[in-house]
Amino acid sequence: MEGMENREDLKSMLPFLPLLLGSSNLFWPSEVVKSLETLSKGPLYSKVDSGELLFNAISHIRDSLALPSLQPVAPFARGGYALFFDELISRAEASKWFEEVVPALANLLLRLPSLLESHYQDADYLFNGVRTGLRLLGSQEAGIVFLGQELVAALLTCAFFCLFPVSDRGSKRLPTINFDHLFEDIYESYSKKQENKIKCIMHYFERICSSMPEGLVSFERKVLPLEQLPLCVSYPEADFWSKSVVSLCPFEVHSSGFIEDQSNGALEVDFANKYLGGGALRSGCLQEEIRFMISPELIAGMLFLPCMEDNEAIEIVGAERFSNYTGYASSFCFSGDHVDKRNVDGFRRCKTRIVAIDALCRAGMRQYKCTYLLRYVKFGFPVPHRLAYGIERKVFL
Template sequence: MESREDFQSILPYLPLLVRSSSLFWPSRVVEALKALARGPHHSRVDSGEVLSVAISDIRSSLPQFEPLAPFAPDGYALFFDELMSRAEAAKWFGEVVPAMANMLLKLPSLLESHYQGADDPLGEGIYSVGTALHLLSSQEVGIVFLSQELIGALLACSFFCLFPVTNRGANYLPTINFDELFASLYESYSENQEHKIKCIVHYFERISSCMPVGFVSFERKVLPLDHRPLCMSYPEADFWSKSLLPLCRFEVHGSGLIEDQPNDALEVDFANKYIGGGTLNRGCVQEEIRFMVNPELIAGMLFLPSMADNEAIEIVGAERFSNYIGYASSFRYSGDHVDKRDVDVFGRRKTRIVAIDALSWPGMKQYKLGFLLRETNKAFCGFIDQSKYCQYERVFQDKGLDDRDDISRNDLLFREASSTIVGTNEETSLNEVLRISDEKTSMCLDNEDSSIGVVTGNWGCGAFGGDPELKSIIQWLAASQALRPFISYYKFGIKELQYLDQVTQWILLHKWTVGDLWNIMVEYSSQRLKGETKLGFFIWLLPSLTSHEARKSDSPNTP
C-alpha cells in the first residue's frame, strides 16, 4: 500500500483492521453487512427499532466497541417508525439500507484503491503532491482528495456509527458518528432536527440509486507564525497599516443565500473552530445548514482537527443534494436539489467553501487591536491563495528585494507592475494591472483564478455575537489584501447593515487603500474601547448618516 505515513495517521480513526497492508472488516461485521445487503426479507431489518439493534450488534463486533449515545436507539425508532411515512420507510429499508451495506462492504477496497492512486487522483499526472486520506493536523498545510464514492462509504460508516470515538476529543477532532444526531431528536424533539435528518436520508437515497463519480478536496490553509521561504506569514498590524493595495469591488445583497450565488467564488462557511460545529448534534444555523444540504462536507470532520487562529479550511467540489427553507428553528428540508455547477480538471464541482471561525461572544474586547488583527488574519487566511504570493516572492527574489522594505511585498509588486506597463494610469484597477502584467511577465494568475471573488455575509455575528459593521469591513480588508476581485455580501436583513452599500461605495469613490481603511477601523475601535463614542462604525464614519438617523427619529414616516 502506498502513502504509508498518510495511512498510519488515519488508521486509529477507522473501524477497519489491517494485515499485510490489506484492509478488512472483522468476519462478523462482513456477515452482518451481507445480510443487510440482501434486504429486509433476509436481514429482518425493516424498522428503526430493529435497525438500531443491528447497528449496535455490528458495533459490538469491532475492536474498539463503545455503546451508542443514550437515547440514540429511541431516535432511530422515532424517525423511521413514526416520522417517516410507510411508503418512504418501505423504500428506505428495501432499497437504501441494502445499498448502504454494500457501500460498507466495498470500503476496504475503495480505501486501498484510494491510497494507490492518491498521488494522482485522475491517473493523468495532473496533481503531483500527496493527497491521500490522512489526519490533516494543526499547522500542517495539506490537501486530501476523496472520490464521492469513497465519501459515500465513509458517511455510511457515520450513519451506522462505526467510527471509533476514543481519543477523538483528545486530538481535537469533532464528532463523526450520527448517534448523537438521532439521540438529540428523541431527547428534545424539534422539527428542525427532524428536517436535518431528512436531508441526510435524502442524500443516501440519491447516492444509492446513482453514485456520483466526482472528487472533493479538503485543504488546511495556514499562515505560518514563523518566516518561511515563498510563503505569506501571519501578518502583524503594521502590515495592514501600510498596505497600499486598493480595495476590491463591494456588492451588497438585501436578500438571497450564499449557496445560491451565481458567481464562481469562495463561499464563506461561518464555522466553528471544530469544523461542522453542531451539525451532528442540535446545531442548525449557517454552518450546520450548509453541511446538511451538502452532506459530503461532513467527511472532513473525520480527519480535520480544530482550527487555530492562523488556519482556515477550504473544501472544493461538495455536491448539493437538498433544498431548504427557513433558518435555525424554522429550518425545513424542501426537496431534491440538482447541482448544475461546472466541474474542474480534477473532477470537482466548482463549489468552493472556505471555513473560517470567528471569535465567540467577544464583547468589548473585539475592539482591541489584537482581536481586530486576529479576525482580519483569520479571514485573510481563508481568502488568500498562497501560490499567488509564491509567484510574487519569486519576482522579488529575482529583483533583489529583501524583507527590510517598509511596504509589504505585494504592494511593491503592484507598484512595480503599474510602473512598467505602458499606458497604465492611477485609475487602472488591480485586476487590469495583473492581467497586463501577466502577459508581459507570466507571473500572475490564470484567467479563471483572477475571477474568483468572495461571497459572504454576517460572519461571526448572530450566534457568535460579533459587531456586524466591523465584521463586514474586516472581510473586505481581507478579500482585498488577498487580491480577490470582489466581495459579494448578503445582509440577511440585519438592521445594523442598512447603510453598508452607501458606506462601501463612498469609500470606493474616495479610492481608499487597504491601509487607509484599516487605520480608520483601528481609530474607531480605540474610541469605542475608551468610551469616546457609542456610535456604530458607519454613522461614526459618515456624519451625514447621523443626520439621516436624527431625521428618521423625529419623523417615523421618513424613508
C-alpha cells in the same frame, strides 16, 4: 507502488477507521461481512424493517468489530433511530428505506476496503510530489486531501452506522463524526429542525443509492505561518496594515439571496466553529450546520480535520448540494430535492468552494476592537491569498 502497510497517510488514519489492516490489504472482520451481506439482501432476508431493528443490526455490527477504541453509542440513540424511522416518516418512505436504501448502504460498506485501497493507489498519481491521500491533517499542518464522492458516501455510511472509533478523537481535537448524537437529540429533546436535519441527510443517502456521483471533493487545511519564513506571507500585525499602500480589491454587496445560491464562482465563507461542522451532528442549526445538512459531503472533513487555530482556514471544494430548505435555526425545514447544476473543474470537482474559519461567538460590539478586526483580516490571508492553482475568486460572506 508503496504497500498499504507502509503508508504513513493510512497509518495516521487507522486509529480512526473501523477496518483492519492485514499484510497488504484492508478488510472487515468476517462477522461484520456476514452481517452486512445479510443486510444487503433486504428486509425479507435480514428482517430489518424498522428503526428499532435497524439499530439492533447496527449494534450487532459494532459488537462484531471488537475494537477496543469503539466506545458505547449515545444512551438515547436507539430511541432516536426508532422514533425517526418508525414514527416521523411515512410508511411509504420507511418501506423505501428498508427495501432499497439500507441494502444499498450495506453493499457500499462492503466495498469500503477496496474503495480506500483504490483511493490510496490513485492518490500517489493525482499530483506530482503532492500528498493527497486520506490522512490526519493536524493543527498547523498545511495539506490537501482528495476523496472520490463514492468513498465519501461510504465514509458517511460508516458514520450513519456509528462505526468510527471515537475514544482517541478527543486527544487529537477532532470533531464528532458518528451520527448517534444526531439521533439521540431528536429523542431526548424533540424539535422540528432536528427532524429536518436528519431528513436532509437521509435524502442524501437516497440520492447516492439511486445514482452514485463520480466526482472528487478536496479538503485543504491552509496555514498562515506565525513566524517570518522565506517566500511566505507571515501572520501580520496592525502596523503591517496601517502602512500598506496596496489598494483593496473590488467587492460587491448583495442585499438579498442565500450565500449557497450565488452562481458566479465565488469563495463561500463558512463562519464556523473552530471544530469543523460545529453542531451539525448534534443539535446546532445555524449557518454552518445548515450548509452541512444540504451538502452532507462536507461532513467527511470532520473525520480527519482537527480544530482550527486563529491562523488557519479549511477550504472544501467540490461538495455537491442535494437538498433545498426553508427557514433558519428553529424554523429550519427540508423542502425537497436539489439538483446541483454547477459545472465541474479539471479535477472533477463541483465548482463550489467553501472556506471555514473560526468565527467569534456572540461577538457583539467587541468584534470592532482592533484585536478582533485584526483576527478577521488575518483570516483573509490563509483563505484567498493563495488559492489552489492560482485561480482568482470573489469572496461571499
